[in-house]
Amino acid sequence: MSKIKLIATTAMGLESVAKRELLNLGYRDFEVENGKITLKGDFKDICYLNLWLRTVARIKWEIGTFEATSFDELFEKTKALPWAEILPEDAEFPVVGKSVKSQLHSVPDCQAIVKKAIVENLKASYNTSWFEEKGPFYKIEVALHKDQATLSIDTTGRGLHIRGYRYYHSEAPLKETLAAAMIYLTNWTPDKPFVDPFCGSGTLPIEAAMIGQNIAPGFNRDFISEQWPNIDRTLWDRARQEVEDVADYDRVLDITGHDIDHRMIELSTSNAQEVGLHDVIRFKQMQVTDFNTQTSSGYMVGNPPYGERMNERKQVAELYQQMGKVLNDYPTWSFYFLTSHPDFETLFGRQASKKRKLFNGTIETHYYQFFGKKSPKS
Incomplete structure (x- = not known):
């Protein structure tokens, strides 16, 4: 079999970020639709x-696509495909479905x-009447x-947001795919400081x-299609060898994670150890209002509490106000925050340079982006 049609599915709002990923990986011939990108490969x-x-x-x-307005039509056109x-x-081939x-x-x-x-x-085709x-x-x-x-047939298995390093997580974890998108939507480069205060x-x-460090997100897990006889095992071996060859494990990064809860710091440290990055990232128990740095510029990216529960709203509003006052002292830093709070800009004390609608699970949020001023040349 030569060319096949592939579908890369995305969460709502991440199509353009996934498109940029494909372009950076060298793909050019694809179509972007709501929630998916189709390409030949x-x-x-x-x-x-x-x-x-x-x-x-x-x-x-993707195995086939066709019009089906009756069950007979669905049956006959499905049967005609080269199964x-x-x-x-x-x-073993269970069938799942959806209809819109x-x-x-x-x-x-x-x-x-x-x-x-x-x-x-x-x-x-197999001249048999029973399939075990x-x-x-x-x-x-x-x-x-x-x-x-x-x-279509799923080639992935467990969703791609499951990287294989997060065995334990917080009560409302940020999906790895959304976290990566949040980073891609900044102008951060690996030579700049990166701070997550939550x-x-x-x-x-x-x-x-x-x-x-150019570490492939799938390096630490397996995929359901690795067991298929359709795909020569050498293809997987070569792909995984390339992943290892291009990773830059020695690249020094300035990445820190803060949280007010010491249990989250322990959890973060354990997850970083699982992926082999415990010596690369610094985790420290600290609240965002204690942020202090002598670095002239950097990037703060965070997913603060939203105040979804009634008893948390006043506390979250006060947090946003304090954040705005503290971070205002760093005009050459860039700040990126994901929240569903409708008054975030007002509470933070300034209008975002840009904001983008994203979905954190089923919660509609906005990604507020505050671009820092250029640092004065030394």
């Missing part, structure tokens, strides 16, 4: 994209019909949108360190 790209993309949720292999070229005889603004709105029925169609196709499904795992998805059906389980500092 091959099996080598399944390995490469899973290992390297920081802001994407997962990589899917025997994709699924080995012993494959389509006549075929019953997802369980669509899943059952797709499963039956694939089985009928494989029966004819004890072999490699292929999760098939039928996605219906405005009567267009897309059949580090929680350490996600932002760890993601910054991995970006700074």
Whole structure:
């Protein structure tokens, strides 16, 4: 099989960041849509994209897309796809689904019909009437949108936000993919200081360190498609060797994480140790209002408390006001904060240079970006 179609899914609002990632990785021929980017590639790209993309949720292999306004049409067009070229005889292939603004709105029925169609196709191809499904795992998805059906197979397994270093996390953890996007949306470069004053389980500092040392986000985990006979094992071996070859583990970085809770500092330190970055990042118990630095410029990126609960609102409002007063003493630093609080700018005491709507899970937030003035030349 030569060229295949791949789908890189993203959280809402991160499409342009993922597009920039693909461009930086050398990809040019792709289409950006809401929540996904589609591109042509091959099996080598399944390995490469899973290992390297920081802001994407997962990589899917698109098998076919067609119009389906009846169950018969869905069955026949699914059955006509080349499943025997994709699924080995012993494959385990559950079918999941979703339907948006389509006549075929019953997802369980669509899943059952797709499963039956694939089985009928494989029966004819393998000349058997029973499949034990004890072999490699292929999760098939039928996605219906405005009567267009897309059949795809997940190549990732656990979502790409699971890097393999965060076994323990805070109560409301920031997804690694969103943390990476927050960093990419700054102008931070690895030669500049990076501070997270609300580090929680350490996600932002760890993601910054991995970006700074060019460590692939997927280096510390496995992927479901590594078990597929379709993909030659040497492709995965080469991709992982390249990851190791280009990592700059000796690059010195100035990255710190602060939190008012000593338990979060212990948690962050443990997670940094898991990924091998405990000597790269400094964690310290400290509140943001005690921030003090002699460095002329740097980047502060944080996910402060939002005040979603009624009993926290006054406390959070006071925190934002204090932050604004303290950080106002550092005009050449740049500050980036993610929060759902509608009055953040007013409380912080100044208007953001730029703000962007992002979703932290299901919570609609804004990413407030305050650009620092240029430092005077020495």
